Amino acid sequence: xxxxxxxxxxxxxxxxxxxxxxxxxxxxxxxxxxxxxxxxxxxxxxxxxxxxxxxxxxxxxxxxxxxxxxxxxxxxxxxxxxxxxxxxxxxxxxxxxxxxxxxxxxxxxxxxxxxxxxxxxxxxxxxxxxxxxxxxxxxxxxxxxxxxxxxxxxxxxxxxxxxxxxxxxxxxxxxxxxxxxxxxxxxxxxxxxxxxxxxxxxxxxxxxxxxxxxxxxxxxxxxxxxxxxxxxxxxxxxxxxxxxxxxxxxxxxxxxxxxxxxxxxxxxxxxxxxxxxxxxxxxxxxxxxxxxxxxxxxxxxxxxxxxxxxxxxxxxxxxxxxxxxxxxxx
Amino acid sequence: xxxxxxxxxxxxxxxxxxxxxxxxxxxxxxxxxxxxxxxxxxxxxxxxxxxxxxxxxxxxxxxxxxxxxxxxxxxxxxxxxxxxxxxxxxxxxxxxxxxxxxxxxxxxxxxxxxxxxxxxxxxxxxxxxxxxxxxxxxxxxxxxxxxxxxxxxxxxxxxxxxxxxxxxxxxxxxxxxxxxxxxxxxxxxxxxxxxxxxxxxxxxxxxxxxxxxxxxxxxxxxxxxxxxxxxxxxxxxxxxxxxxxxxxxxxxxxxxxxxxxxxxxxxxxxxxxxxxxxxxxxxxxxxxxxxxxxxxxxxxxxxxxxxxxxxxxxxxxxxxxxxxxxxxxxxxxxxxxxx
Numbered sequence: 001x002x003x004x005x006x007x008x009x010x011x012x013x014x015x016x017x018x019x020x021x022x023x024x025x026x027x028x029x030x031x032x033x034x035x036x037x038x039x040x041x042x043x044x045x046x047x048x049x050x051x052x053x054x055x056x057x058x059x060x061x062x063x064x065x066x067x068x069x070x071x072x073x074x075x076x077x078x079x080x081x082x083x084x085x086x087x088x089x090x091x092x093x094x095x096x097x098x099x100x101x102x103x104x105x106x107x108x109x110x111x112x113x114x115x116x117x118x119x120x121x122x123x124x125x126x127x128x129x130x131x132x133x134x135x136x137x138x139x140x141x142x143x144x145x146x147x148x149x150x151x152x153x154x155x156x157x158x159x160x161x162x163x164x165x166x167x168x169x170x171x172x173x174x175x176x177x178x179x180x181x182x183x184x185x186x187x188x189x190x191x192x193x194x195x196x197x198x199x200x201x202x203x204x205x206x207x208x209x210x211x212x213x214x215x216x217x218x219x220x221x222x223x224x225x226x227x228x229x230x231x232x233x234x235x236x237x238x239x240x241x242x243x244x245x246x247x248x249x250x251x252x253x254x255x256x257x258x259x260x261x262x263x264x265x266x267x268x269x270x271x272x273x274x275x276x277x278x279x280x281x282x283x284x285x286x287x288x289x290x291x292x293x294x295x296x297x298x299x300x301x302x303x304x305x306x307x308x309x310x311x312x313x314x315x316x317x318x319x320x321x322x323x324x325x326x327x328x329x330x
Numbered sequence: 331x332x333x334x335x336x337x338x339x340x341x342x343x344x345x346x347x348x349x350x351x352x353x354x355x356x357x358x359x360x361x362x363x364x365x366x367x368x369x370x371x372x373x374x375x376x377x378x379x380x381x382x383x384x385x386x387x388x389x390x391x392x393x394x395x396x397x398x399x400x401x402x403x404x405x406x407x408x409x410x411x412x413x414x415x416x417x418x419x420x421x422x423x424x425x426x427x428x429x430x431x432x433x434x435x436x437x438x439x440x441x442x443x444x445x446x447x448x449x450x451x452x453x454x455x456x457x458x459x460x461x462x463x464x465x466x467x468x469x470x471x472x473x474x475x476x477x478x479x480x481x482x483x484x485x486x487x488x489x490x491x492x493x494x495x496x497x498x499x500x501x502x503x504x505x506x507x508x509x510x511x512x513x514x515x516x517x518x519x520x521x522x523x524x525x526x527x528x529x530x531x532x533x534x535x536x537x538x539x540x541x542x543x544x545x546x547x548x549x550x551x552x553x554x555x556x557x558x559x560x561x562x563x564x565x566x567x568x569x570x571x572x573x574x575x576x577x578x579x580x581x582x583x584x585x586x587x588x589x590x591x592x593x594x595x596x597x598x599x600x601x602x603x604x605x606x607x608x609x610x611x612x613x614x615x616x617x618x619x620x621x622x623x624x625x626x627x628x629x630x631x632x633x634x635x636x637x638x639x640x641x642x643x644x645x646x647x648x649x650x651x652x653x654x655x656x657x658x659x660x661x662x663x664x665x666x667x668x669x
Contacts, residue, residue, distance in 0.1 A: 225441040228389050233455055233506070234428035237419040244443050251445075322445055323490045 001319070001326065008315055012308050019304035020078075024071050026300060027293040033063050034088040034291045074297065084301075085294030089287070094298045098280065102302060104173060105279040108195055109268065112202035113260055120207045124214030125246060128222060139211055146208030152270040155201045159275070162197070170197040171276040198275050202268055206260070210253065217252055221245035251322050258311035333404065334362040335546050336386070336431070336514055341399030341414070342570075343381055343390070353619050355381050357570035357627070359399070360646060360654070363514060363546040365406075368537075370549045370557040370578075372593075373567030374616065379550045382567070383518050386548070387427050388418060405430055405513055429459040431514040432507040437523050438499035442491040448475075448502045449487030455509040474505040478535060497528035501535065508539060515540075516548045521556065533560050554597055558582065563652070566590045569616060569627040576653030586655040589628045626658065634659055 035057060042049050057063075063070075077083040084094035127139040162170050171194075178190045221227070222245050230240040269281035280299055287295040319326045343356040356378040363369050371379045384390050386401055396414045403426065404410040416423040435441040443451060452474065453467040462470070468487065475483035478501040491499055500520060507515060517536065521529040537560055540547055549560055557564055558578065565575040566589065574587040585591045592612045601607075614631040623629040629639040638644075638658050647660040 225435055225437055226443045228384075229433075229435060229441045229503075230443070232387055232389055232427055232433045234424045234426070234458060235454070236424060244446075248443070248445055323447075324444060324492055 004319060004326070005316065008312055012312055015308050016305060019308070020075055020301055021071065023297055023300040023304060024074060025067070027297045028067065028070070030291060034293055035063060037291050038088065074294070078298075078301075084298040087287070087292050087295040089290050089292045089295070094295050097295065098283065098298055098302065101278060101280045101283050102299075104277070105268075105281065106306075108173065108198055108277065108279060109202060111195065112199045112206070113257075115199055115203040116206040116210055119203070120210035120214060124211040125218060125241070127211065128215045128218035128249075129241060131219065136215075139215075143208040143211045146204045147212075149204070151201055151205060151267065152274045154204055155197070155271050155274045158197055158201060170194070173198070173277055173279075198268075198271065198277055201271055201275070213253060213256075214249060217249035218245055221249045224248075247321070251318060254317045254321060255314050257317065258307070258314035260310065332364050332366075335365050335404055335406075336363040336548075337361065337402050337404075338382070338386070339400050339402070341382070341385065341401065342397045343378070343385055343394055344397045345391075345394050347393060351620065354397075355394075355570055355619060356385070357622075358643070358656075359567075359570075359572050361548070361565055361572060361575065363548055364563075365513065365546050366540070366544050367562040368540065368547040368549055368560055369563045369565060369575075370551060370561035371565050371567060372551055372554065372557055374552060376616070377567045378570045379552075379567050380518055383433070383516050383548060383550050386413065386514075386516060387431060387433055388413060388416065388423060389433075403431065403514075425459075428455055428507075428512070429510045430512055431516065432510070432512040433516040433518065434500070434503050434507045434520045436519040438496055438503050439491065439523075441503060442499060444491060447488050447490055448494070452487070452502070452506045452509055455506060459510045470509070471505070474509060475502065478502070478505045478508075478539070479531075480505070496524050497531065500524060500528075500532055504532075504535065504539070508543065511543060512545055514546045514548065516550075518550045519552070520549075522551070522553075529556075536560065554593070566593065569622055570619065571627050571656065573628065573657070574653075574655040576649070576655075577651065580649075580651060580653045586649060586653070586660060587628075587657050588632045588634050588659070590655075592631075592633075626656070636662075 035054060039049055039054065074085060077085060082095065084098075086092070087094050087097055090097055123139050127136040130136055159170055162168050173191060173194050174187070175190050175194070178187050181187050222241075224245065227240065227245050230244045231237070235243070268277075268279065269285055271277070272279045272281040273285070280302075284296060284299040284303075286292075287299065338359055338361040341356060341359040342354060344352050344354050346352045359378070359382050361369065361371070361382070371382065373379045381390065381394070385394075385396060390396075399414065401413040402410050403413050411422065411426070413423070413426065416426075442448070449468060449471050452471040453462075453464060456462045456467040456470055457464065471487055472483045475486060480486050480498055480501050486494070486498070486502075491502075494502065500523075504520075520536070521532050524532060533556065536547070536549075549556075551557060561578050563576065564578050564581050565572050566581070566587065567573070568589045574581060574585065574590050581590060582594065585594050589612075592610075595610050596612060598609055612631055613633075617623075617627075617630055623640045625641045625643050626632070626635075626639045629635045632639065636658070642658070644656040644658045645661060646654050646656050648654055649660070
């Protein structure tokens with residue numbers, strides 16, 4: 001098991017390195033750079049910029065130098081000093097900008113994942129065991145509706161309804177006064193009273209999908225002879241199903257946990273804009289449109305990191321619950 | 331004669347499906363099991379022998395219904411129970427399953443859970459039926475694994491099914507079935523998926539364990555060689571009907587039903603070249619259950635079929651010494667026939 005973890009960790013570092021290389025290439029792809037955009041904006045406003053200042057900036061960030069030199073400047077800053085560079089647009093270090101945002105992202109999306117599993121597990125199991133029952137049909141219909149409604153649209157409906165019925169606007173994650181307060185019971189409460197809406201919206205499609213996958217997996221497993229064996233032993237039906245087929249049906253689901261985190265971050269961009277959430281998604285969108293390359297690069301890099309960490313977690317979970325993988329890796 | 335421990339009387343099982351007509355997979359089954367004896371249930375694929383075996387523990391799918399008949403289980407010193415009447419997932423049924431009647435299956439790989447250790451799956455039997463603590467159960471498991479001839483039982487208890495060979499897996503399965511010292515063991519083609527050498531070992535083991543535990547055994551197979559090796563009694567099934575039951579010697583030496591006779595003469599025999607005769611296979615093919623004649627199911631292939639066969643179901647005729655068969659030939663009143 002230790003060897004397995006060690007191998008995975010080495011692979012993870014190498015993957016991250018590759019991710020950083022590609023991330024930097026991506027943010028360099030658009031023609032020009034932030035400075036040309038910046039000069040163009042100023043020129044459009046009729047301002048003139050001192051060529052000396054521009055030249056100084058250019059040299060500081062290594063614009064105009066080869067890709068590898070620029071990459072080296074960027075990555076060595078991250079690895080050696082934890083310095084992700086400066087955001088041009090916000091005129092602040094990238095690190096101070098993203099940590100809070102990323103924390104919010106992980107918090108909201110992590111809660112959405114938990115809600116997804118808590119809701120989808122019992123419904124999926126029920127739908128498989130009572131196949132073609134009324135409950136199964138309801139779960140199926142609900143599942144397809146959940147899959148079909150675009151998240152941002154659901155968010156809009158929710159905002160509309162809550163305004164019509166309760167006269168409240170939903171949006172944001174905190175009340176204005178609580179934004180920068182320290183964590184306390186009051187702040188947790190404030191967070192929860194705001195966060196239920198985005199969590200509901202973000203978990204909707206995922207829950208629907210999870211129900212469908214779990215139902216399909218479990219239907220396959222329920223027909224397997226080992227389930228009959230378990231029944232023939234005299235186990236109760238509930239225990240038979242929970243201990244044997246459900247356990248096996250969960251394996252493929254566990255392996256998808258890894259992709260869930262980054263998928264949620266990138267799919268939640270529009271929802272975050274609609275619901276005005278201070279998460280990483282909108283920040284990424286904006287940094288990309290304004291060619292704020294270091295900010296964009298840092299976010300892409302961190303998304304990559306989330307993917308890699310998520311995959312590692314699901315690999316370890318899978319090895320833990322499935323002996324065939326644990327022993328096969330020797 | 332000792333009292334039977336399990337007797338199935340006039341059982342019929344119907345499978346229903348939403349888009350087809352109902353299929354009566356098992357039409358008329360009588361079987362009796364005696365303590366300490368092995369009854370082999372033979373028949374070709376699809377004749378309903380596995381369905382019959384599963385019905386005894388009520389392990390059939392939801393679309394199968396025991397339409398008629400009874401499955402009377404009479405354990406030593408207890409009142410008889412009709413298993414066919416018990417509710418699915420009810421306590422009385424669960425108390426019988428695994429505890430008093432247990433079952434081993436054909437495919438030892440897929441019949442064991444791939445993600446639980448062998449030991450865990452065997453311990454569970456004793457934990458649920460006898461309320462043992464996990465530690466005590468594990469001790470018994472190791473002893474059982476040892477008894478069924480698994481080397482290094484203590485380590486193997488912690489192994490997963492995929493780490494064992496087919497023969498060892500089937501031994502583990504047998505250990506599991508015997509964990510609570512059942513009075514009846516149902517073996518549904520336990521050796522079909524194994525190679526011949528392993529098959530012989532497993533048969534030896536089952537025979538020896540039966541002597542040790544004194545249980546009755548219902549052994550499902552389509553292999554007449556296996557029957558000769560393990561069974562005391564044999565019941566022959568054809569298309570949902572038990573056509574003949576009797577001791578192995580009676581049935582093999584003097585089969586009374588034309589199907590059994592045809593079956594016996596279709597076994598290749600070892601003989602010197604000069605004495606060899608051509609195999610005589612049974613003519614025709616097995617009809618689908620929906621095309622089955624109303625009377626005797628074998629009518630369409632029987633060389634002796636006459637007037638009552640297609641329409642009237644033959645009665646169960648007692649031929650003495652516990653030998654029964656269902657054939658009109660046996661009850662035919664000899665009348666002079668026009669030449």
